[in-house]
Amino acid sequence: MAMASAPSAVRGGARDSRQASGGFDWFLIVAILGVVAVTVRVLLFTPMELRQGLAQKIFYLHVPAAILSLYFAVVPASIVSGLYLWLKDPRLDRIAESLAEVGVMFCTVVLCTGPFWGKPIWGTFWQWEARLTSTLFLWFVLIGYLVLRGAVDQPESRARLSAVVAVMAGFLVPFIHLTVYMFNTLHPMPVVLTPNPMEQNLSPEMRQSFLWSLLAFFVLYCALVRNRYAWATARDIQLLEDQA
Amino acid sequence: MSHPTEQANPPAELPYAPPGFLRDAMRVARKDLLIEFRTRSAFIAAAVFALLSAAIFRFTWDPSAVSTLDLAPGVLWVIFAFSGILGLHRSFGIELADRALDALLASPMSRESVFAGKALANLAFIGCVQTLALPAVGLFFNLPSGKLWVGVAAASLLAAIGFVAIGTLFAAITANIRMAELMLPMLALPFFIPIIIPAAQATALLINGRPVSEAADYLKMLAGFDILFVTASTLVFPFTLEE
Numbered sequence: 001m002a003m004a005s006a007p008s009a010v011r012g013g014a015r016d017s018r019q020a021s022g023g024f025d026w027f028l029i030v031a032i033l034g035v036v037a038v039t040v041r042v043l044l045f046t047p048m049e050l051r052q053g054l055a056q057k058i059f060y061l062h063v064p065a066a067i068l069s070l071y072f073a074v075v076p077a078s079i080v081s082g083l084y085l086w087l088k089d090p091r092l093d094r095i096a097e098s099l100a101e102v103g104v105m106f107c108t109v110v111l112c113t114g115p116f117w118g119k120p121i122w123g124t125f126w127q128w129e130a131r132l133t134s135t136l137f138l139w140f141v142l143i144g145y146l147v148l149r150g151a152v153d154q155p156e157s158r159a160r161l162s163a164v165v166a167v168m169a170g171f172l173v174p175f176i177h178l179t180v181y182m183f184n185t186l187h188p189m190p191v192v193l194t195p196n197p198m199e200q201n202l203s204p205e206m207r208q209s210f211l212w213s214l215l216a217f218f219v220l221y222c223a224l225v226r227n228r229y230a231w232a233t234a235r236d237i238q239l240l241e242d243q244a
Numbered sequence: 245m246s247h248p249t250e251q252a253n254p255p256a257e258l259p260y261a262p263p264g265f266l267r268d269a270m271r272v273a274r275k276d277l278l279i280e281f282r283t284r285s286a287f288i289a290a291a292v293f294a295l296l297s298a299a300i301f302r303f304t305w306d307p308s309a310v311s312t313l314d315l316a317p318g319v320l321w322v323i324f325a326f327s328g329i330l331g332l333h334r335s336f337g338i339e340l341a342d343r344a345l346d347a348l349l350a351s352p353m354s355r356e357s358v359f360a361g362k363a364l365a366n367l368a369f370i371g372c373v374q375t376l377a378l379p380a381v382g383l384f385f386n387l388p389s390g391k392l393w394v395g396v397a398a399a400s401l402l403a404a405i406g407f408v409a410i411g412t413l414f415a416a417i418t419a420n421i422r423m424a425e426l427m428l429p430m431l432a433l434p435f436f437i438p439i440i441i442p443a444a445q446a447t448a449l450l451i452n453g454r455p456v457s458e459a460a461d462y463l464k465m466l467a468g469f470d471i472l473f474v475t476a477s478t479l480v481f482p483f484t485l486e487e
Contacts, residue, residue: 085483133437140434148431151421157486161417164480165431168413171476172435 031216031223038209038216046209058117060210064217065109066135070173072221073103074138078170081163090236093159096166097149098228102221104142111139131187134172141169155239265360268353272361277368279338286334287372294327294377298384312385317447320381321440324374324403329429331369332411335362336419345419345485355482359412363477366408374400387451395450395459399443402466406439406473413477416484435473442466 042060049056077099084092114132115125126132145165152158202210280287301319339345348358378400382389414432418424446462 085480133441137434137437141431144427144431144434148417148421148427151423151427157420160483160486161421164413164417164483167480168435168476171472172438 028223031220034216038213055120060213062113064214065106069106078166081166084163094232107139268357269360273364276365290327290330297323316385321444335415359481363412370404392450399446403443405470409473409477410435
């Protein structure tokens with residue numbers, strides 16, 4: 001069934017695949033320029049935090065990466081995978097694959113930038129507390145998902161089995177979100193995305209810089225997912241051509 | 245000529261009892277346990293692995309630096325997690341020979357009951373390994389005896405339920421793919437972490453002589469994860485198998 005619907009499904013992405021195979025991706029260029037611009041703004045035109053100093057600048061990369069990897073990659077990937085199990089549309093599988101891969105990238109950024117902030121502020125690179133531990137094991141789940149995709153040759157089985165893993169990963173996300181409130185933790189509480197106005201204690205300039213960097217990384221995230229999806233479509237077209 | 249009432253009643257010896265979720269699950273579990281009982285290969289391997297690990301751990305630490313009471317819970321849960329994986333891999337491995345899995349799927353049993361049956365057999369398997377490993381660790385690490393082991397056994401049982409739900413699902417996923425022996429621990433162990441953390445914490449408290457009430461929160465968390473994992477695994481399991 002999956003093979004029968006595959007040609008019609010890949011047709012929609014043909015323009016993207018041509019672009020992936022040689023075209024110039026303006027979206028990605030704009031996204032990279034946006035990230036460069038926001039980095040300049042953060043480093044040169046945003047006030048230094050009084051107590052944390054330069055280490056606090058990591059906040060403008062670490063927090064957007066965490067938000068994007070958890071809520072814009074893992075959650076949609078598991079929802080899309082659940083839809084794949086229901087509809088069996090190969091496009092959904094390619095979207096899930098792209099989201100997971102970009103999610104792994106941002107999750108890796110979160111895990112790598114955290115220690116650089118942790119060493120000067122906490123005095124240690126790594127602390128086995130709830131949020132770090134759960135982010136680390138979400139990263140393991142994502143890596144497992146990608147390795148599983150690599151270990152299954154048959155496209156339909158690959159899509160089905162990896163969708164099951166992605167759905168299971170989705171069940172874990174609420175627990176990761178809640179860990180910060182459930183356990184005593186060293187990790188700072190949210191200062192931007194929190195319903196309590198008393199906790200929104202970020203200066204207006206820092207807040208604006210943060211929102212700009214969130215936007216810039218979101219555009220980068222969209223560009224990367226779009227690019228990865230186009231590549232997956234091109235690969236599947238190639239596969240169908242080879243079979244034909 | 246037979247009596248009319250005799251015809252109205254169903255024949256006494258049907259070749260099999262009518263289908264039903266629990267009955268099917270028990271039938272699958274019985275089949276798996278029977279295969280295991282006749283060969284005993286996986287159980288002996290897992291049990292020896294558990295005993296060997298306990299013995300090896302005994303020689304990896306400096307007894308004057310770390311007390312056995314601090315070390316034992318960690319050793320116990322490392323052994324449980326890894327010996328569990330050994331048994332789980334076998335769960336769907338035995339269905340690959342002669343394409344037995346196709347026969348299982350072609351039978352009128354629901355996939356959920358196949359999952360429940362496999363999980364029950366795995367629970368019995370892991371339970372037996374734990375029954376052997378608990379006294380072995382207690383013996384090798386000179387742990388105090390007494391009522392605390394009731395609490396540790398409860399934590400082990402709760403953890404085994406979670407292990408089995410996750411492990412059976414991932415054993416089905418990895419049954420047919422390359423490097424299944426490596427893929428199963430890689431996929432299943434991250435999901436074991438939320439089970440191992442409260443289980444090991446509860447065990448540590450109990451072994452150190454604290455009352456069960458102090459470990460109750462961890463046991464509740466363990467039960468919570470069991471409910472989550474059993475429900476989620478049962479829901480997605482039917483998608484892991486294709487005829």
